Amino acid sequence: MEMLVYLIPISLFLGGLGLLAFLWTLKNRQYEDPEGDSQRFLSGDWDDKPKP
Amino acid sequence: MVEHARPAACPACSVSGLAEDVAQADLDKGQILLSLPTIHCAACISAVERGLSGVPGVKSARVNLTLKRASIEAAANVTTEQLIDVLDGLGYEAHELDAGLLSTTASEKAGRDLLLRLAVSGFAMMNVMLLSVSVWSGAVDATRDLFHWISAAITLPTIAFSAQPFFKNAWTALSKGRLNMDVPISLAIGLAVVTSLWETMLSGEHAYFDAALALTFFLLTGRYLDYRTRSIARSAAEELAALEVPRAFKLVDGEPIETPIAELTVGDHILVKPGGRMPVDGEIIEGQSEIDRSLLTGETLPVFAEQGLQVSTGEINLTGPLIIRATAVGKESSLYRMAELVAVAESGRNRYTSLADGAAKLYAPGVHILSALSFVGWYLYSGDMRTALNIAAAVLIITCPCALGLAVPAVTTAASGRLFKKGMLIKDSTALERMAEVDTVVFDKTGTLTSGFPVLQDIGTYGDQDLSVAMALASGSSHPLAKSLVEASKQSGLTPASVEDLREVPGYGTEGLLNGQRVRLGRAVWVGAKALPTTATYLQIGDAAPVAFRFVDALRPGAAETVASLKAAGKEVILLSGDTAPAVEALATQLGIDQWAAEALPEDKVNRVQNLSSNGKHVLMVGDGLNDTAALAAAHVSISPATALDAARVAADIVLLGNDLEPIAEAVETAKSATRRIRENFQIATVYNVIAVPIAIIGLATPLVAALAMSASSITVSLNALRLR
Incomplete structure (x- = not known):
């Protein structure tokens, strides 16, 4: 049962990472055009180099 | 009712000089917004973005496919007209949008706020659920207490943050002495947290932290879906409004000055350009033209307009510039009288109660009474406040209004999304x-x-000579009949005859010289023809008998x-x-x-x-x-x-x-099928409550049972809602 001392903080930390990642995507306005994003990756533009 | 830049409503509006003026106003803001109703795929996105970026002076162009819009940042010398032309060339219809009217920032903020609360409650729910699974699978004594305390430490701040929208709504309703759906929700969440905390302090078994969080999470999901549906509808409605620019040209010392319609007063002289709409009721004091009244009266035939004619707000000026003197503005105008008729009609309409509202009206008092009764019953029976409160909380949690809070928004989102497509x-x-x-x-x-657009009837019955002369005369005019005539003759492969000295006589038609002979295309009276009862325009070559071109309003x-x-x-x-x-x-x-x-x-x-x-x-x-x-x-x-x-x-x-x-x-x-789904979901929820509530009341509902029952009902109703697609 001593394992719990490590496991609980680890699980909270990993979950927290996921939450932070989500907050980051939210801040970066990644949910404003879901339909466009689902189509954009089909286009070959900027495949060789990133968009300036 | 306004002169507007690029309306779809009237065919002649594109000649209005307003479009450029609006473009100019927008450039000051540095951003141009275009509505692109026809884009739908990856190829469209890249074609539009590449096309727009290719215009010199455009700094960036980004397409939003969800809203079917493009926002462009450009230097001051780039006009909207230019961009619309580029897109036209690429084969995409584009309309300018009044960026000032599209105040989406506030609603966007509300959406992000909801998403944030949803994410936080989701995170907390998963973590607490993990701890709860250990408790259910047999953690006892100190371990169980520790897990409960950790759950409490996660749950309390999360509920305080994520469940705020429910608490606020519930408080607003209660302070006005009303009940709404958020009252039982807030009570269930609050009571679950309080009894669980109490249990935890006394090292009890029954803590409902996971249930309180799951309830918050599921209901926030429903709220978010609801918000999405509304915001898409709202932004599209705003977009339609942004297509019309409510300005008029007031004559001040003979100079047209662009003025907001709200600032016009009786007696003002107003210039209405061809293609523009009458901004107010008035009387024509100068100019001759034809007026399209179809939007007001349903008449398809344009009316001849000259000095002295009374015009009403919303009528479209077709051929020549008119100067009108305002006789009624604002509340006195015919438009406002129409609005009053609308208000009377609306008040007569029965206030419709939605299925969800109807269900909520039964539901809210129902669960309160049920929960209160089980509390009183158990308190009288066992004399133990703790047991009674625990069971009351279990009843509130088990009756979780997920069918109302999640299933109805899920169905309407699916249905409106489908119809929007x-x-x-x-x-x-x-x-x-x-x-x-x-x-x-x-x-x-x-x-x-x-x-509402006229189409030339039986084109085969007219001589090619007549048609090509008519085409030459018509090509200089923006009158809808003239435009349609040009279009029709072009399609049958004709070229315009060489007519010289083309001249448009506003309100009458166009005339010119064909090999020295006078030719006229226009109203019956003007060319000396007998007027037919249908929509028609008349051609006269020299002194020959006039030819009537008949039009029908296309289906x-x-x-x-x-x-x-x-x-x-x-x-x-x-x-x-x-x-x-x-x-x-x-x-x-x-x-x-x-x-x-x-x-x-x-x-x-x-x-x-x-x-x-x-x-x-x-x-x-x-x-x-x-x-x-x-x-x-x-x-x-x-x-x-x-x-x-x-x-x-x-x-x-x-x-x-x-x-x-x-x-x-x-x-x-x-x-119909959406309504059927909503009803089905209510039935599912009722069946579930009929089974689960007695279990909760007799005190057999453990936190595990509550969690299983709640998730099962939420998932069933959501899946049923998705069957709509």
Whole structure:
């Protein structure tokens, strides 16, 4: 049962990472055009180099 | 009712000089917004973005496919016109949007706020659920207490943050002495947290932290879906409004000054350019032209306009510039009187209670009484406050209103999303449910069943010589008949004859010289012809007998199919028009509509709709003109095309974005199946409550049972909602 001392903080930390990642995507306005994003990756533009 | 930049409503508007002025105003803000109604795929996105970025001076261009919009950052010398032309060349329809009217920032913020709360509650729920699983699978004593305390440490701040929207709504309702759905929700969440904390302090077994969080999470999901549906509808509605720019040209010392319509006063002299709409009621004091009254009266024939004629707000000036003296503005104008008629019609309409509201009215007091009774019962039976409170909390949690809070938004989101893809915008949240009850459909004629654009009839019967001369004369004019004539002759492969000295006589027509002979195209009186009862324009070459080109108002695409499928579905179809009897009869016969009425005044339309309603019919009104506005408001549910006047679109519950009428028949079917799903979900929820509530009341509901039951019901209703697609 001593394992719990490590496991609980680890699980909270990993979950927290996921939450932070989500907050980051939210801040970066990644949910404003879901339909466009689902189509954009089909286009070959900027495949060789990133968009300036 | 306003002069506007690039409306779809009138064919002659593109000549209005306003478009550039608006473009100029927008550039000051540094950003141009374009509406792109036809884009739909990855290729469209890259074509549009590449095309726009290729224009010199454009710094960046980004397409939003969800909103079908492009936002462009550009240098000051780039005009919107230029960009629209580039897109036209690429084959994409584009309209300028008034960026000032699209204040989406506030609603966007609300959406992000909800998402944030949803994410936090989701994170907390998963973590607490992990700890709870250990407790359920047999953790005891100190381990269980530790897990409960950790759960409490996660739950309390999360609930304080994530459940705020429910607490706020509940408080607002309670402080006004009313009950709404958020009251039982807040009570369930609050009570679950309080009893769990109490249990934890006393090292008890029954902590409902996971249930409180799951409840918050599921209900926030429902709230978010609801928000999405509304925000898409709202932004599209804002977009339609942004297509019209409410400004007029006031003459000050003979100079036209652009003025907001709200600032015009009686006696002002106002310049109305060809293609513009009358901003106020007035009297013509200078100029000659023709006026299109179809949006107000349903008449398809343009009216000759000269000095002394009274004009009403919303009429379209077709050929020559007119100067009018305002006789009534604001509240006195005919538009406002129409608005009053609408208000009266609306107040007469029964306030519709949505299925969800009806269910909530039963639900909220029901669960409160049930939970209070089990508390009192258990307290009297066992004399133990803790047990009684625990069971009351379990009852509140088990009766979680997920079917109401999650399933209804899930169904409406799925249904409105589906209709939006087909080009229908649901403005009112109960419109779908009302749509499902429709048994009578009333159509307006001009601009609704017909496109409102004249089309040349029987082109084969005219001589090529006549046509090519007419084409030459017409090509200089922006009159709808002239434009249509040019279009038709072009399609039959004709080239314009060489006519010299072209001159447009506003209000009459165009004249010129063909090999030294005078040729005229225009009104019957002007060319010395006998006027026909239908829409026509007349050509005279030299002294020869005039030739009449007859036009018909073309059917809107899908009109015949829509009427046919509505009739096949057993709906009664009625045609009410302000146009003349022969025109209405011809259309009714063509579409197979048996019941029709011509020369109907706005009041007649309302009365007819109200009569039908009082006979127990559920009327769907489809119309676009000012004369339909009151009838739209009086009907059980109403649809207007995007080309309709602002006032009609405001009064309608559903706006048809595309040109095609066909989605209407389909919408009735979708609405029916959506309503069926909602009812099914209520039944599922009822069955579930009938089984689970007794278990909770007799005190057998452990936190595990509560969690399983709640998740199972939420998932069942959501999956059932998704079956709609």
